[in-house]
Amino acid sequence: MSFGHVARNTLLRLRSRRCASPHVFCFSVRTICQVPEIHGRTSVDSFQENAIRPDKPLVLRVQENIDDSDPTAHSRDAAVLGATGVRGVPPLELTALTKWFRPETGLTPYLEEHAATFVEYELMVQPAGYQGPQPPVYEFIQWLLGSKNGMHNALGQLLEEVVSDSHYRPTQGSPRPRFLRFQAPLSLLAEGLKFNQQSVTTKLGELYIAQTPLTDLPLGLMADVPTPNLVKEAGKGQLYNSSIWMGLQSTYTPWHKDPNLNLFVQLCGVKTIRLCPPRAGYKLFLEVQNRLDTGSRGGSSSIRGAEMMEGDEREALHKAVWSEADDCPPNMYEASHLNPGDALFIPKEWWHSVQSVGPYGDLNASVNWWFR
16 A cells, blocks of 8 residues: 555544544644635636636735836836835725825824714623723723813713613623624724823723625715725626724624625735635534524524624634634635735635734724625
8 A cells, every 4th residue: 555545544534533522523634724815916807717716715915015127017006005004016906095094093184084974883892790800991981081072072971871781681600791783983983093092001992893884984985995896897797785894903703604705805904714615614603503502593694693793602603713723624714814905705605704913902994895
């Protein structure tokens, strides 16, 4: 028998070794597959050939280190990406990359001109009964209320009402962080950034403008994130929806799937995304659901609700998806460290989870388009 046959048979035996639990398999040899990449601008034909037709994820990376003397380097398309200071050719033309963000303070004065725009926020906050240090959101509220600026005071009062525990009662066991959703102006995020820049010991985080439709933004901001040609021409040309995601790290989206093709673009900060094909991803979701001793099933795999965002399901899915390579499920892919300007194509029904990377409280932003 050849060495190749021996190695293959050994690997198969390792992969089929059972754990103590009767319904869980140990995978002692495991790797996480990196999603294939293309650098710089790509044509619709190339996008169809490498992503749409094979129905596989694809990373579109910024082409960095542009040599202006090289006529093939597309130097005329190069730009300094505002949030990074890196000069490169992004795969998609989005002026938001250069107009909305800057390295020193996060948001540009141009974006702050739209501070009165109301958007939908999410916030993770510790409930009554929490025994640790005072959560940063309460210090942020006091910072706003202590200001001589009337707008700050109004934001502080709004946020104080949102996090009030008057209608909340902890359930079984120790209190867990609550998932809150509320409407507030864009200025709340801008002031959160300023609070973090001024505070030495406390950083506000997990404040997230999540899944806000681009159509809810002022026309000027919408023009900075136009629908890419890849979305309009690579599929059937049908745009289902589009969203902005912008907040203070850490930001996180648990394991779920979308019923449409998805083109995701990082605008500020860094994110990493893990993915699985439909059947493997659904199997992982069911295994986690079956392990939860909740007495009922029915957590949604597509709706960003409380079941997905807090409690046992969130923790169990995070542990299962984001484990180290030796413990991760089979067929797991990763698009690691998506930087500003980088994009990821996620095929229809592919399961995925999104996690920000970087210091707690830093700004992170993305945009995506669901299409057919």
